[in-house]
Amino acid sequence: MTNVNSLGWKILRGFAWAGLAFLVLPMLIAVPVSLTPKRYLSMPTGEVSFHHYINLFSSTEWMSSIGQSTIIAGFSALIATVLGTLCAIGLWRISSKASEVIRGILLLPLIIPPIISAMAFYRIWVKLGLLDSYSGMIIAHAILAVPMVLITVSASLANFDLRLEQASCNLGASIGTTLLRVVLPSIKPGIWAGAIFAFILSWDEIVVALFIAKFRIMTLPRRMWDGIRENTDPTVAASAVVLVLVTIIALTIYTIMTNHVRLHGADNTGKE
Amino acid sequence: MAPLFCLIIVLYAWPVINILWLGFSDPELGVQNYKLLFTKSSLVKILWTTIRVCFITTLFSVVIGYLIAYAMVHLVGRERNWMLTLLLISFWVSVLVRAFSWLTLLGRNGLVNAVLLGSGLAEEPISMIRNEFGVLIGMVHYMVPYAVLPLFANMQGIDHRVMDASRSLGAGPLLTFVRIYLPLTKPGVIASSLLVFIISLGFYVTPALLGGGRVLMVAEYVSVQILVTVQWGVAAMLATLLLSGVLALLYIMSRFMRISEVFVARP
Numbered sequence: 001m002t003n004v005n006s007l008g009w010k011i012l013r014g015f016a017w018a019g020l021a022f023l024v025l026p027m028l029i030a031v032p033v034s035l036t037p038k039r040y041l042s043m044p045t046g047e048v049s050f051h052h053y054i055n056l057f058s059s060t061e062w063m064s065s066i067g068q069s070t071i072i073a074g075f076s077a078l079i080a081t082v083l084g085t086l087c088a089i090g091l092w093r094i095s096s097k098a099s100e101v102i103r104g105i106l107l108l109p110l111i112i113p114p115i116i117s118a119m120a121f122y123r124i125w126v127k128l129g130l131l132d133s134y135s136g137m138i139i140a141h142a143i144l145a146v147p148m149v150l151i152t153v154s155a156s157l158a159n160f161d162l163r164l165e166q167a168s169c170n171l172g173a174s175i176g177t178t179l180l181r182v183v184l185p186s187i188k189p190g191i192w193a194g195a196i197f198a199f200i201l202s203w204d205e206i207v208v209a210l211f212i213a214k215f216r217i218m219t220l221p222r223r224m225w226d227g228i229r230e231n232t233d234p235t236v237a238a239s240a241v242v243l244v245l246v247t248i249i250a251l252t253i254y255t256i257m258t259n260h261v262r263l264h265g266a267d268n269t270g271k272e
Numbered sequence: 273m274a275p276l277f278c279l280i281i282v283l284y285a286w287p288v289i290n291i292l293w294l295g296f297s298d299p300e301l302g303v304q305n306y307k308l309l310f311t312k313s314s315l316v317k318i319l320w321t322t323i324r325v326c327f328i329t330t331l332f333s334v335v336i337g338y339l340i341a342y343a344m345v346h347l348v349g350r351e352r353n354w355m356l357t358l359l360l361i362s363f364w365v366s367v368l369v370r371a372f373s374w375l376t377l378l379g380r381n382g383l384v385n386a387v388l389l390g391s392g393l394a395e396e397p398i399s400m401i402r403n404e405f406g407v408l409i410g411m412v413h414y415m416v417p418y419a420v421l422p423l424f425a426n427m428q429g430i431d432h433r434v435m436d437a438s439r440s441l442g443a444g445p446l447l448t449f450v451r452i453y454l455p456l457t458k459p460g461v462i463a464s465s466l467l468v469f470i471i472s473l474g475f476y477v478t479p480a481l482l483g484g485g486r487v488l489m490v491a492e493y494v495s496v497q498i499l500v501t502v503q504w505g506v507a508a509m510l511a512t513l514l515l516s517g518v519l520a521l522l523y524i525m526s527r528f529m530r531i532s533e534v535f536v537a538r539p
Contacts, residue, residue, distance in 0.1 A: 008445060248361070
């Protein structure tokens with residue numbers, strides 16, 4: 001059945017490509033729609049126009065959304081990365097039964113359906129006065145992103161040779177110096193991966209944003225949500241293209257920074 | 273580590289537990305919210321819709337995912353790298369952009385209807401969104417990459433000499449596949465089905481946008497209860513059911529694979 005020339009295999013390979021085409025091609029529709037010269041959602045016939053992009057980048061509303069999303073994603077990724085990395089190192093050093101339980105609790109935000117997280121944040125943010133604020137969004141997204149960092153950094157740590165740390169300590173370096181000069185540099189790919197995943201998570205997060213952002217905070221996905229519901233303005237298509245472009249840029253940075261071939265499956269970060 | 277732990281407990285775990293508690297305490301202490309499950313037929317209908325949609329989504333996602341994973345495992349070089357790249361991209365594209373794309377493609381004046389009408393295959397526009405069909409397309413589209421992951425990992429671990437042995441002992445390709453390969457990939461199929469089912473259960477964006485309010489699933493109903501009718505008790509009760517289902521399935525799944533392996537790729 002691994003016979004490359006058999007008919008069955010050729011058909012199967014065709015189906016696999018058809019499956020991938022089903023995954024990727026529909027998402028490209030936003031590109032032509034965003035270039036339509038008309039004022040409603042349509043395919044451009046003949047001429048193309050950048051009108052909707054100009055509209056997007058000159059509209060104070062859309063621009064403020066893009067700005068807010070960037071700030072929120074940047075800060076929440078920063079917080080999640082710092083906390084997640086420290087925590088991963090801590091759990092790694094004390095690895096015991098208790099640390100497995102703690103790890104389980106810390107992974108909760110990833111497992112609990114977003115709608116339930118959104119309810120929880122909504123209720124407590126009302127009490128804390130964090131509703132519809134930058135800090136509210138940043139903290140919520142940071143909490144949701146921490147498990148990503150924890151997982152990627154832990155995966156890097158699992159490959160880290162403990163003897164390096166011992167060597168460093170034996171040669172007289174303090175624990176702090178060892179962490180900074182020996183451990184951190186060698187888990188850099190995991191930290192970068194975590195940071196970028198955390199950024200993307202916040203950048204296109206919508207469910208929690210629907211609950212805890214309203215007027216003052218209107219992230220890009222939040223504004224797109226409203227636009228999609230109205231389903232008339234092609235500016236939404238342009239914003240969709242921008243949203244995806246930023247994601248692809250982040251993924252490219254991730255590929256360069258971690259500098260390793262993606263998705264070899266067998267490695268213990270699973271996906272990359 | 274300690275500060276993060278406190279942060280998660282105080283700002284996340286505790287609020288979540290509070291939500292679950294609300295199911296028993298809002299508007300008053302008792303199990304009245306749970307009694308609604310037996311008296312209010314609309315609630316039962318929502319749960320049933322959720323399970324049906326999740327089940328069909330899982331079926332299609334795993335079948336398509338199996339094909340893709342199988343091809344990827346058996347391919348080498350460039351073609352395989354291309355498949356991986358495309359899969360990765362589709363994995364990370366925002367769920368909003370996907371929903372928008374399907375709305376544009378499948379809408380009354382969308383591309384698909386234009387082609388169908390233009391080629392004479394349809395007399396009048398076919399409604400493919402604001403119904404279960406639209407929701408299913410959108411959900412399968414989102415879930416296939418998730419389905420591929422566990423299958424791919426599982427298939428990579430299979431020793432292909434076993435299949436060669438089967439062939440050399442006289443079994444045909446089909447028999448070898450059904451009797452040898454399929455059973456060997458069973459853990460992957462189970463893990464992948466559970467994963468897709470679990471994520472589908474709590475899905476909000478796709479049903480809400482592509483269902484247009486006509487395909488009400490649990491997550492959307494919960495949000496309506498909170499943001500529109502402000503009935504926290506009912507919402508919390510449904511959230512509790514949802515979470516119990518997710519955790520029970522996760523427990524089963526954890527016996528087939530390491531859960532953290534899957535979630536690293538995409539929240």
